[in-house]
Amino acid sequence: MKTKIVILISLIILLGACPAHGENITFTSSGQILPGEEWDNVYIYNDDTIVDMLGGSADWIATYDASTLNVLDGSAEVQAFDDSTISISGGHINFATAINNTTINFLTSDYTDALITEDSATINMQGGSVERVIARNSGTSNLHAGSVTDYLTAYDSTAINIYGYDLIKTGSGGSYGNGQVYGYWMNDAPFVINLRGADTYSRINLVPEPCTLVLLVLGALLPRRRL
Secondary structure: OHHHHHHHHHHHHHHHHOOOEEEEEEEOOOEEEOOOOEEEEEEEOOOOOEEEEEEEEEEEEEEOOOOEEEEEEEEEEEEEOOOOEEEEEOOEEEEEEEEOOOEEEEEEOOEEEEEEEEOOOEEEEOOOEEEEEEEEOOOEEEEOOOEEEEEEEEOOOOEEEEEEEEEEEOOOEOOOOEOEEEEEOOOOOEEEEEEOOOOOHHHEEEEEOHHHHHHHHHHHHOOOOOO
16 A cells, blocks of 8 residues: 555656646747747747747747747747747757748757748848758848758749858759859858759859958959050
8 A cells, every 4th residue: 555655656746747748839928948848839929029949849839920939959840920030049940931021040950951931031041050941932041151951942032142252153063953052151161052943043142251342342443464
């Protein structure tokens, strides 16, 4: 009898110590997603709401209004709607999608399958590693640093802006036959990225960093020697 009571008490203590688990959770004010928590869907609403993901996992996290999600750790698929902002500085993100005038700031991540921007949204990539960058329906992607291991693709009235120096893009070759873009990021790291899709080449904009622009301007202004 005493043994059964001890086991029962132990189970109660263990259950009380278990992290939260539920199908869905909705934030209408600021909060946190903690290590050990597991959610199917997470919804974040209201302009002043800030949610920090410190760990745990979610199948899908959606931000609305002008809310903010900061992903520091954990795993999830994230999607930004309305005028919201998502900043990713860690964790394992399967897909990150920006829609409808939203912004996703991608700083780093253990692994990300794709960064997707559409409907006048913006993605700013400052580091980390992603397999694919996809821009469609007037979306804009700004790439400043990091690693794109597979390809860039752009459709419709979109733009993928590459910031760095010694930048070159080609309209043929590469893994998909649609060209490549290569050069150096502004942190001096070299990169080579494949282009995929017949229309992607024309939607890649090369943006030289400031020092390179100064040298180009000076070179154009200097008088040329006559042979």
